[in-house]
Amino acid sequence: MDFFTIVQLGDASIRMAIPLLLACLAGLFSERAGIFDIGLEGKMLAAAFLSAAVSFASGSVWVGLFAGIGISIALSVVHGLASITFRGNQLISGVAINFFAAGLTVVIAQGWFAQGGRTPSLSGAARFDGIDFPGALTRVRDKMQASPGMQFYSEFVSGHSILVYIGLLCVPLTWWVLYRTRFGLRLRAVGEAPEAVDTAGISVVRLRYTAVIICGVLCGIAGAYLSTAVQAGFTKDMTANRGFIALAALIFAKWRPWYALGACLLFGLFFAIDNRFQNIQLQVIWIMVLLIGVSVAMTSYALKREWIDKVVLGGLSAVLTLLALLTWNAVAGDTVDDQVIGFGAALFETVKVPSQLIQSLPYLFVVIVLAGFVGKAIPPRAGGQPYVKER
Amino acid sequence: MEKMPRWADVVLVPVVSLLLAALISVIVFWAVGQNPWEAIKLMAFGAVGTSDFLGYTLFYATNFIFTGLAVAVAFHASLFNIGGEGQVLLGGLGAAIVCLFVPWPHWTLALIGGGLAAAVFGALWVVIPAYLQARRGSHIVITTIMFNFMASGLLVYMLSDALRPAGQMQTATAVFPEATHLPSLNDIAQLFGADTFGRSPVNISIFLALLACVGVWLLIWHTKLGYQIRAFGQSESAAKYAGISAVNITMIALLISGALAGMMAVNNTMGINNPQLIDNAAGGAGFIGIAVALMGRNHPVGIIIAALLFGALYQGGAELSAATSVPVQIVVVIQALVIMFTGALDEMVRAPIAKLFLRRNARAEA
Numbered sequence: 043m044d045f046f047t048i049v050q051l052g053d054a055s056i057r058m059a060i061p062l063l064l065a066c067l068a069g070l071f072s073e074r075a076g077i078f079d080i081g082l083e084g085k086m087l088a089a090a091f092l093s094a095a096v097s098f099a100s101g102s103v104w105v106g107l108f109a110g111i112g113i114s115i116a117l118s119v120v121h122g123l124a125s126i127t128f129r130g131n132q133l134i135s136g137v138a139i140n141f142f143a144a145g146l147t148v149v150i151a152q153g154w155f156a157q158g159g160r161t162p163s164l165s166g167a168a169r170f171d172g173i174d175f176p177g178a179l180t181r182v183r184d185k186m187q188a189s190p191g192m193q194f195y196s197e198f199v200s201g202h203s204i205l206v207y208i209g210l211l212c213v214p215l216t217w218w219v220l221y222r223t224r225f226g227l228r229l230r231a232v233g234e235a236p237e238a239v240d241t242a243g244i245s246v247v248r249l250r251y252t253a254v255i256i257c258g259v260l261c262g263i264a265g266a267y268l269s270t271a272v273q274a275g276f277t278k279d280m281t282a283n284r285g286f287i288a289l290a291a292l293i294f295a296k297w298r299p300w301y302a303l304g305a306c307l308l309f310g311l312f313f314a315i316d317n318r319f320q321n322i323q324l325q326v327i328w329i330m331v332l333l334i335g336v337s338v339a340m341t342s343y344a345l346k347r348e349w350i351d352k353v354v355l356g357g358l359s360a361v362l363t364l365l366a367l368l369t370w371n372a373v374a375g376d377t378v379d380d381q382v383i384g385f386g387a388a389l390f391e392t393v394k395v396p397s398q399l400i401q402s403l404p405y406l407f408v409v410i411v412l413a414g415f416v417g418k419a420i421p422p423r424a425g426g427q428p429y430v431k432e433r
Numbered sequence: 434m435e436k437m438p439r440w441a442d443v444v445l446v447p448v449v450s451l452l453l454a455a456l457i458s459v460i461v462f463w464a465v466g467q468n469p470w471e472a473i474k475l476m477a478f479g480a481v482g483t484s485d486f487l488g489y490t491l492f493y494a495t496n497f498i499f500t501g502l503a504v505a506v507a508f509h510a511s512l513f514n515i516g517g518e519g520q521v522l523l524g525g526l527g528a529a530i531v532c533l534f535v536p537w538p539h540w541t542l543a544l545i546g547g548g549l550a551a552a553v554f555g556a557l558w559v560v561i562p563a564y565l566q567a568r569r570g571s572h573i574v575i576t577t578i579m580f581n582f583m584a585s586g587l588l589v590y591m592l593s594d595a596l597r598p599a600g601q602m603q604t605a606t607a608v609f610p611e612a613t614h615l616p617s618l619n620d621i622a623q624l625f626g627a628d629t630f631g632r633s634p635v636n637i638s639i640f641l642a643l644l645a646c647v648g649v650w651l652l653i654w655h656t657k658l659g660y661q662i663r664a665f666g667q668s669e670s671a672a673k674y675a676g677i678s679a680v681n682i683t684m685i686a687l688l689i690s691g692a693l694a695g696m697m698a699v700n701n702t703m704g705i706n707n708p709q710l711i712d713n714a715a716g717g718a719g720f721i722g723i724a725v726a727l728m729g730r731n732h733p734v735g736i737i738i739a740a741l742l743f744g745a746l747y748q749g750g751a752e753l754s755a756a757t758s759v760p761v762q763i764v765v766v767i768q769a770l771v772i773m774f775t776g777a778l779d780e781m782v783r784a785p786i787a788k789l790f791l792r793r794n795a796r797a798e799a
Contacts, residue, residue: 080574120773124773127781128777129780130776130779130780131776131777132777133513134513134723134727134772134777135778137515137776138772138773140769141765141769141772142766144769145764145769146461146766148760149461149759149762149763152465153464153465153467153758153759156758283578286578286579290575290579350564350567350568350680351568354560354561354564357560358561396590398586399590402582406579408575409571409576409580412569412576413569414570414571
């Protein structure tokens, strides 16, 4: 792998990370104020659709962006209504918003454009184009021959759409708002101890609505970025579960803005690798080492604990070990040039990792992150509970 | 505060919620340039208009009874199993493996074997999320969503690679042997000389679904375990003081939930006209189960009614999209609205109704 490939990978990671980052910060505002938001996905999807549709109709991507933010805020307010005003179940409300957006975007897209649930392709001023910094190279051939510094500048720093830079700027901005303003202090307080905020004479309801609306704005930008900057138009289910991965990144980042940037870049890198290397070949011995290694680690962890750990982790280890042995056995039985591969030689044969497995890796990683083996994540104390004012 | 009468809680509140959902659906129809009244007529005819359509409605209702029960059992323990979709897929895998590789002599035995395999596979798919919830406090909602994605990846791999017979174009398993094919209700009706439900796949597993309803009812309200599940769902800390193990109840409730979702696969693999496991076999049933459980107030009787309603909606929506330019996703929209109004905005509907009754009671006393 040469330097330019690495730079390209970094570039793709940023592209992939930005919608995650915006959604993650959106979730951060909401959850820090004590409102769980499973509906990030739906808000992004609705915003992606409406911003593409309005951009197409008006010819201006900025009008589209504001339309996207508008619909996202509207859904946020519905979520607020359910979880703040009517003290409903926040998870159920979020799930409903996700389904609502997933269904409605396709129905409306079909009704308006009749192109099988997508918007027409956007071009020109109806799209966010990359901004080329002064002196940056734009043609791939020029970049490949340039010096490493120039490659880094042209590919990695320059050439993104304005929303990427806005998204990155949101990180210090969020940090500043959260930790350096009075509003931020109150916001964090309302997620930890709403009764204290209430006692101080500050409206819990108002603070939480503000947080939910900020969440809507950020989700709106994330959605618009997907349909008007990454792609040229809306396609069905185009958010592709980014809302859920953003939530996992948020937990990974322990609800802190700078860590959220790190977590989202990590997930972005995952997706970039995913896209670039669809065809991964591994030697059987590495598959065995990996699977059996994980099994041994899990079993030894479980042995010192209760029976439930032994049963679950032991069973999982057995499955993984079996999988490793089956792979070995399958390769060993194969014939190449009329010669049966022996068990010894089979260890050094390469097998193709199923592409479905590679595509599932980000989700698997989310589960591992949530399992908390990378450190204990403690959510805001009042998260998910509606606040009932004392009488 | 005086409570409102039971009938208002059980009937009036869901009906008002449903009407609100219908109202917004009408606005949606209107927004996409479809005459709402025409659309509703088309859907109603598509759902129950002919014996065939009615059969499809019942077929889908069977699916939704299973997934609705699955969500409800978890809800009773205050757990939100959103992974029904993945558990159904894995249940299908279990049923397919058992049907393809075991030479069943008769469909009754195949039903038992396939049902057990489907239940076990469905339950196994929830083991890790359940364990992580019980022991590590990882959020069950997000982990089960992730397991849905992994399940669909696994199924695509199995159906396009491992279980697909050579030379077959469709991403599906081979057609199961004839002995595993469950008799359809049409087959049964013909024994008595009648010819109902036409070619629709509604089959004997609808009785399995009803049996599961009775089972869940007995479990939740008439066993010690059910009591523990409900106690845990009401108040985790109180349950712990009463000596109920949080880890055990979380695990058991979710395993039962996964098994119920998995059992749905009996209907949509062994019960269909060409018994086989096809790609995307769950078709959103796992998610519709959430709406069904919420609307049915987590009670088997309510779930049966809600499942029938959603079966009609699903089948009617399919006919609507075949006849007009409205895509099938309209069903997802209505499903979302039902979840919103009966689940999250429950208080918005309930509070005015409760107030109404309160005022009436006060007037009666005065």
